[in-house]
Amino acid sequence: MKMEHIYLDHAATTPLHPKVLESMLPIYQKVFGNPSSIHYFGREARKLVDDARENIAKAIGAKPNEIVFTSGGTEADNTAIIGTAMAMKAKGNHIITSKIEHHAVLHTCQYLETQGFEVTYLDVDEKGRIQLDEFQQAIREDTILVTVMYGNNEVGTIQPIREMAQILEEHSALFHTDAVQAFGVKKVEVQALGVDLMSMVAHKINGPKGVGFLYVKEGTPFSPYQHGGEQERKRRAGTHNVPGIVGLEKALVLAAENRDENDSHYRRLQTIILQYLEEQHIDFSVNGDVKDCLSHILNLYFPGIKVEPFLTALDLGGVAVSSGSACTAGSVEPSHVLSAMYGKEAEQAKSSIRISFGLYNTEEQVTQAAKIIAQTVKRML
Amino acid sequence: MKPIEETRVVVGMSGGVDSSVTALLLKQQGYDVVGIFMKNWDDTDENGVCTATEDYEDVARVANQIGIPYYAVNFEKEYWDKVFSYFLEEYKAGRTPNPDVMCNKEIKFKAFLDHALSLGADYVATGHYARVERSEGKTKLLRGLDNGKDQTYFLNQLSEEQLSRVLFPLGELKKPEVRKIAQEHGLATANKKDSTGICFIGERDFKTFLSHYLPAQSGEIRTIDGEYKGTHEGLMYYTNGQRQGLGIGGPGGPWFVCGKDLDKNILYVAPDNHPSLFSEGLTAEKVNWINGQPKTTTFTCTAKFRYRQPDQPVSVTVEPEGRLTVMFAEPQKAITPGQAVVFYDGELCLGGATIDAILQKVYHGKLDFVKAN
Numbered sequence: 001m002k003m004e005h006i007y008l009d010h011a012a013t014t015p016l017h018p019k020v021l022e023s024m025l026p027i028y029q030k031v032f033g034n035p036s037s038i039h040y041f042g043r044e045a046r047k048l049v050d051d052a053r054e055n056i057a058k059a060i061g062a063k064p065n066e067i068v069f070t071s072g073g074t075e076a077d078n079t080a081i082i083g084t085a086m087a088m089k090a091k092g093n094h095i096i097t098s099k100i101e102h103h104a105v106l107h108t109c110q111y112l113e114t115q116g117f118e119v120t121y122l123d124v125d126e127k128g129r130i131q132l133d134e135f136q137q138a139i140r141e142d143t144i145l146v147t148v149m150y151g152n153n154e155v156g157t158i159q160p161i162r163e164m165a166q167i168l169e170e171h172s173a174l175f176h177t178d179a180v181q182a183f184g185v186k187k188v189e190v191q192a193l194g195v196d197l198m199s200m201v202a203h204k205i206n207g208p209k210g211v212g213f214l215y216v217k218e219g220t221p222f223s224p225y226q227h228g229g230e231q232e233r234k235r236r237a238g239t240h241n242v243p244g245i246v247g248l249e250k251a252l253v254l255a256a257e258n259r260d261e262n263d264s265h266y267r268r269l270q271t272i273i274l275q276y277l278e279e280q281h282i283d284f285s286v287n288g289d290v291k292d293c294l295s296h297i298l299n300l301y302f303p304g305i306k307v308e309p310f311l312t313a314l315d316l317g318g319v320a321v322s323s324g325s326a327c328t329a330g331s332v333e334p335s336h337v338l339s340a341m342y343g344k345e346a347e348q349a350k351s352s353i354r355i356s357f358g359l360y361n362t363e364e365q366v367t368q369a370a371k372i373i374a375q376t377v378k379r380m381l
Numbered sequence: 382m383k384p385i386e387e388t389r390v391v392v393g394m395s396g397g398v399d400s401s402v403t404a405l406l407l408k409q410q411g412y413d414v415v416g417i418f419m420k421n422w423d424d425t426d427e428n429g430v431c432t433a434t435e436d437y438e439d440v441a442r443v444a445n446q447i448g449i450p451y452y453a454v455n456f457e458k459e460y461w462d463k464v465f466s467y468f469l470e471e472y473k474a475g476r477t478p479n480p481d482v483m484c485n486k487e488i489k490f491k492a493f494l495d496h497a498l499s500l501g502a503d504y505v506a507t508g509h510y511a512r513v514e515r516s517e518g519k520t521k522l523l524r525g526l527d528n529g530k531d532q533t534y535f536l537n538q539l540s541e542e543q544l545s546r547v548l549f550p551l552g553e554l555k556k557p558e559v560r561k562i563a564q565e566h567g568l569a570t571a572n573k574k575d576s577t578g579i580c581f582i583g584e585r586d587f588k589t590f591l592s593h594y595l596p597a598q599s600g601e602i603r604t605i606d607g608e609y610k611g612t613h614e615g616l617m618y619y620t621n622g623q624r625q626g627l628g629i630g631g632p633g634g635p636w637f638v639c640g641k642d643l644d645k646n647i648l649y650v651a652p653d654n655h656p657s658l659f660s661e662g663l664t665a666e667k668v669n670w671i672n673g674q675p676k677t678t679t680f681t682c683t684a685k686f687r688y689r690q691p692d693q694p695v696s697v698t699v700e701p702e703g704r705l706t707v708m709f710a711e712p713q714k715a716i717t718p719g720q721a722v723v724f725y726d727g728e729l730c731l732g733g734a735t736i737d738a739i740l741q742k743v744y745h746g747k748l749d750f751v752k753a754n
Contacts, residue, residue, distance in 0.1 A: 309499045312452045316415065316500060329437040330453030331420045380499055 003318045006369045010204075010358030011153050011181060011297055012322060016247075017206035017359065023250040024208065027243040035240045036231060045242050052249035059252045060198070060215060061189040068214045068235045069245055073180045076199035076214040077104040077147075079225040079236065080176040084145045084197070085112050086223035091172060092142025098122040098130055099340035100157075101149055102178060106336070109147070122148075127289045128157035128341050136167055143173040150193075151182035154337040154354055155288035156297030158186065165194025174220060180204050180212075184255050185263045185295050196220045200252075202244070206359055207251030211244030266295035266357045269366045273298060273355065276370035282377050287338060287352055299338075301352040302377050308332050310353065310380060317372045321355050383503065385411040390548060391497035392416050392506045393489055394444065394451065396436030399508030399551060401443040401570045402559045406550040407506055408447050415500065416444045416451040419493055421460035421484075422581040432583060442569035456492050463487035465581070469594055472617040475643045476719030479535075480579055482733075486538040494546055504548045511536055511730075512552030513544055520545040522671055522730040527555040534688045537723040537733025538669045588618050600646035602629060605639060605657045613648040616641045622658065622715020637715075659712040660741045665705040665722050665734035674699065675731070683725045686716050686736065692725055705734050 007015075027048065033041030035049045050064070057064045070076045085095065097109050099121045109119045120138045122130050130148065139146075146168060151158050161177055168175050176197035179188050184205045190198055197220065201212035216222055216235065228237030255262075270290065277284055277300075287299040302310070307323050308331065314321055323332045334349040342348045357366070392404040394416040408414045418440045425431040437453060444451035464483045471478030489507060497505045509532045510525030520541050525531040539547075551559055563571035576583070582590045591597075597615025604610055611629040613619060619627075623638040627650065639657040640649040651657045663686075678699045683692035684707065694710040707722060716739045723733035 308452075308454050309496055312415075312417070312454075313500050315452070316450065327453070329420045329431065329433040330418055330441075330451075331455035 004368075005318050005320060006361075006365050006372075008319060008321050008355045008357065008361065008366075008369055010361075011354060011356035013203050013209065014206045014358050015360065016208060017251060017254055019254060020207055020247045020250045024243045024247040027246050031242060033242075035242060036229060045240070048242055049240050049245055052245045055249050056213065056252055059256045060200075061191050062215055063218060065233065066190075066215055066218055068216055068232045069240060069248075070212050070214055070236060071210055071238075071241070072203070072212040073102075073178065073199050073201035074104040075226070076201070076212050077102070077176075077178055078108050079214050080197040080199060080216075081105065081108045081145065081147055082112065083223045083225050084174050084176065084221070085115075085117055087221040088144035088174065089117075092140075092144045093117045094140050094143040095119045096122065096135070096138050096143060096146045096148075096173075098124060098148050098159075100124050100128055100152055100154075100337040101147070102153055102180070105147055105149070105178060124157075124340050126341055128152055128155045128287075128337065129289075130159055130164075132160060132163055132167065135164055139167070139171060139173070143171065145174050145176065147176040147178070149181070150177045150179040150188070150198075151186060151294040151297075152288070152337060153181045153297070154335060155299040155341070156181075156293035156295075157288045158182070158292060158294065161193050161195065169194075181294055181297070183252070185259060185266065187259070190215055190217070202248040202251050205251050205255040208244050208247040211241050211248045213248070262359065263295050268363065269357045269361060270295065270298050272363060272366050273300075273370045273373070276367065277374060280374040280378075282374050283381075284377075287341065287348060296357045298355045298357075299352055300355065301348045303347065303351060304381055305351045305377060306380075307351055307353065310351075310376065313376050313380065314353075314372065317376060319369045319372045321353050323353055386413060388504070389413040389415065389500075389502045390504045390506050391500060391502040392449075393493055393508075394418050394440045395508070395576075396439035396443075396570065396573075397508065397576060398563050398568070398570045398573055399510075399559060399575075401439075401447075401508075401568050402562050403506050403508040403550050404444065404449060405447050405562065405566060405568065407548065408449055410550075414447070414449045415502070416440060416447075416449050417493070417497070418451065418453040419488070420453055420455045421457060421464075421488060423457060424581065424583065439570050439573065446566070446568055454493070454496050456488055459492045460484070460488055460581075463492075471719050472591065472595055474719075475616055475641050477620045477717045478719045479721050479735075480581075481535045482538055482721050484580075485535055490539055490543045490547065494543065498546070502546075504546055506548040506550060508551050509536060509549050510551055510554075510556070511549045513547055513549055515545070519672060523552070523728045524725070524730065525549075525552045529689065530556050532688075533725075533730040534685055534721060534723050534733075537671075537721055537730065538667075539671065540669070541671055541673075544671065588614065591617060598646055600648065602627065602648045602650055604633075604636075605649050605651045605655065610636065610650060616643065616646060616648060619648055620715075621717045656742065658714050660709070660716050660739040661712055662706065662708040662740035663716055663722060663736050664738045664740065665707060666737045668699075668703055668705055668732070668734040670732040671730065672732075682731060685723050685725070686713060687720060695724075697724065704737070706740075708740070 031045050033045035035046040053064045053067045057067050113119050148159050174196040177195045178199045180201045196217045198215040203209040224235050226237050283303055285301050287301055338349040390407050390412045394400045404416050418437050420433050440451055464480050467483055468478045468480045494505050510527050510530040511533045512523040514521040514523055524533050599612050599614050602610045602613050619638045621638055629636055633652050636650040639651040681696050684695045696708045698706040718736050720736050721733045722736050724731040
């Protein structure tokens with residue numbers, strides 16, 4: 001049986017854009033030098049990395065020397081959080097984050113707790129948003145870092161990053177945001193956001209896997225996380241992933257160029273699913289805030305549906321979505337994000353799925369997926 | 382009947398060689414095969430190693446080799462409620478439970494079967510060495526052809542309805558053949574060691590494991606004649622017929638466990654071949670007849686009282702309330718309350734029950750019930 005598999009899990013990862021592949025292939029074929037080498041081959045590679053750094057900086061309103069290339073989002077988050085904690089530990093040991101962060105942030109904060117740091121995990125409201133007054137109250141004299149994601153990877157909620165940055169203006173604490181999910185649909189300008197550190201990755205925006213960067217504002221106290229050679233001004237050791245960095249550059253530029261168009265395309269796709277489910281009288285609700293969220297993420301709660309068989313049945317029916325949260329030994333754990341929004345034992349955390357759109361999703365595909373989702377819900381209830 | 386390629390079979394894949402070959406054989410036969418790994422127990426150890434994670438890795442490798450989709454399902458809660466709670470209750474009551482029998486009844490062929498059916502499955506399959514025969518609208522459970530591996534003992538509590546949805550492709554094979562098939566196809570699990578013992582305890586020390594959940598109270602070890610022999614570490618750690626780990630020697634040995642007095646917390650031992658180690662019969666409860674209760678209330682058949690034991694001729698009486706009295710043709714050693722007694726008519730598995738008490742000739746020669754000995 002040949003079945004079309006519809007991919008609606010772009011928040012997990014995305015396919016490579018053909019133009020990104022096109023930009024990387026000649027590097028794989030011809031440029032192999034180590035950018036740190038002083039000879040011709042090194043210089044040739046170095047130029048590519050420098051050019052990429054410049055274009056990437058431009059795309060987020062930063063300076064080239066504020067870009068530190070990493071192996072991806074997780075490394076960028078670890079570097080930002082552990083690096084800051086180490087660099088700032090003379091000033092204090094308090095860190096503020098939220099309960100709905102990606103595990104790359106949450107587990108890093110938990111690790112720092114075992115190393116003597118104190119972490120405040122901010123609650124969120126039912127839409128998944130941090131309350132500014134709670135944030136304000138959590139700030140202490142010895143707070144050294146605030147790390148809060150821009151847009152949530154499970155429900156798409158956008159956090160008030162600008163407002164938080166304003167609250168922190170008079171405070172010496174550094175402000176980090178993970179913008180990995182937001183970049184494709186939201187304007188990401190570091191100065192407008194007011195952050196000191198920002199994580200970004202290529203593979204969420206049709207770039208290659210294994211490459212990302214950390215924005216580090218000039219003058220920010222910084223302690224490297226990965227040690228070795230003197231690459232990235234001693235901020236991140238390790239030979240540069242030159243083709244990856246070129247692909248990252250291309251993906252970022254394309255994503256920024258097509259952002260508005262993609263955003264409205266994803267909004268249309270959201271509407272198609274929501275309308276179809278309503279027409280079919282499916283009992284469901286949206287987790288998060290449909291109006292003010294990352295448009296490529298749609299998280300739906302189906303009362304009475306067990307998420308494990310639901311995801312399995314959808315995949316067997318040709319629709320690839322996820323529950324957005326972690327798996328252990330392949331089995332789905334209740335979502336920590338939905339638990340934070342609705343309470344620990346909330347049904348939403350066990351009966352919700354995340355649909356996430358991408359570049360190549362057509363209206364026909366999404367209509368077909370909506371049909372399969374509706375059929376599966378009806379069969380399983 | 383549906384064409385075979387539209388017949389969906391969900392295989393319970395454990396990451397072992399038996400379920401790997403089960404999936405392979407069904408795929409070769411042309412079924413629409415889906416592999417699903419059951420996570421029933423969180424066993425992450427002090428080093429952060431979780432055997433479930435490693436087993437799931439093997440499921441993924443094998444499923445990709447065979448070319449079938451694979452998933453996982455979490456039954457930790459169901460397993461705790463239905464199997465582990467029973468396991469602890471039985472130990473608390475001084476009996477030796479059989480969690481595998483309960484797991485088959487409540488998890489593999491209930492929770493998992495329901496899960497599979499909700500995914501549009503026509504059948505579930507597992508790597509059990511047993512056969513299912515379907516004819517004239519009836520489903521029968523037959524022994525696996527590999528007599529040494531036959532696992533019907535663990536399947537005795539299944540209903541005919543459950544079995545009607547089950548395939549056991551390994552029932553026709555011998556274990557070495559299964560290994561050979563796995564090796565010939567280069568399956569990742571071809572040379573993986575078979576799991577032994579109770580799944581949630583694994584390689585760990587049984588006493589240490591149980592002591593985390595049940596308080597142990599040490600007490601006296603006495604001979605059947607009342608002579609003091611030493612101390613035991615807690616009655617739950619001992620099973621009838623056990624010789625190892627008693628820590629007692631001295632004249633008259635070796636010594637074997639022959640009974641427990643729960644009220645006085647005394648463990649009784651007897652020398653080898655002592656009459657108190659033998660019983661003439663047993664009573665059993667929680668009776669399951671796979672194809673319905675036998676037509677007569679008293680009948681003869683064969684039975685096993687433990688896994689891999691050769692069949693013993695018995696005479697069964699169905700008591701009015703459904704309980705059983707089972708009399709042995711020959712006295713039997715080390716019958717253990719809590720374990721299963723399983724009945725056979727030739728190749729056919731009739732069903733089984735949980736051993737409740739043994740019937741012994743007591744010293745004064747009168748045949749009498751000895752409760753939960």
